[in-house]
Amino acid sequence: MAPTRIVSILGPTGVGKSAAALDLPMDLPERPGIINFDSRQVYADAPLITAQPSAEERARAPHWLYGFLEPDQGLDAAGFATLAAKAIGECAAQGRLPVLVGGTGFYLKVLLEGIAPIPSIPDEVRQAVLERVEQEGPQALHAELERIDPDYARVIHPNDTQRNARAMEVWLGTGQTMTHWHSQAHPAGEFQALKLAFTVDLDELEPRLAERIEAMLAAGALDEARTLLDKCPDQEAPVWSAIGCAELRAHLEGELSLDQAKHLWLKNTRAYAKRQLTWCRREKDIVWVEASDPAALGRAVADWLAG
């Protein structure tokens, strides 16, 4: 069976990826179905702040993997890849072209290229490691990893809380090192993907991001944050790491004026867009599209499907 063909659109937040996907030309052999690969647009209670497609947009094509998680539920890259593979199957079965849209490059990479087959780590082990990092700092774990798995210790920085904790929990939970697992085969999805990426100058993007923040607030973002805070006060819950949620929360709790929250929100959004651009640059086989010319995206898709 021939691999399923999919189109993916990446690029920084706020460049218009979602709109461009819906605006794909009508004369393509298949109408698009939209599948999300953004790690924050999965939360049901933050549709505005995470810029999920509106009801009107959703009416124009079937959408998958938007707004289906509770605020305290996490979704890791491997979990995402499983769900996305299923969604792609459903979409293709409807005779539609799967178009993946989102900002989490890591999720897309895992979907297309697979990930090391590390078994899940028992909760006790995880918790214990998390507590250790918190108390002793990542440097202590890193020092130990230098003995256990010097090759991996060399590529992660001693200050990196998440990666040191992860390497340690994998070692304690599986009895094997990260280096061992990374050398194992990565089962990858059976997809033939076109990777499109929007590019834009950050100085041009920033005013648009500022407008988007104003529009979100005008549409009720502050109420959304308030409701979310009522429902899920736990600051550690995954939703709260969404840009916008964190800043509005700080305002609601009296730590920032609304103006300060807006400035911080914009600043963090721009920094995030920059990281996304960095990610895209090092991705292989990217077809770049100028954000100022979204129609070029449709042409690139048509060419690829024809070729």
Next chain:
RNA sequence: GCCGAGGUAGCUCAGUUGGUAGAGCAGCGGACUGAAAAUCCGCGUGUCGGCAGUUCAACUCUGUCCCUCGGCA
């Protein structure tokens, strides 16, 4: 007009007894294998307001001019 306080990196400011300057934030670049809107790393030449003077040497002392902010008129 007078008195006072200032004019140092895009912004806020440090700068010890004169030896041509450094932090935070911003910005830029990068990494990224199960938290990824996360996590982490690297990058600081700027007429030290202008001009003149003292000095081997001035951001640092002296004079003068310009500008900003207070207060008094």
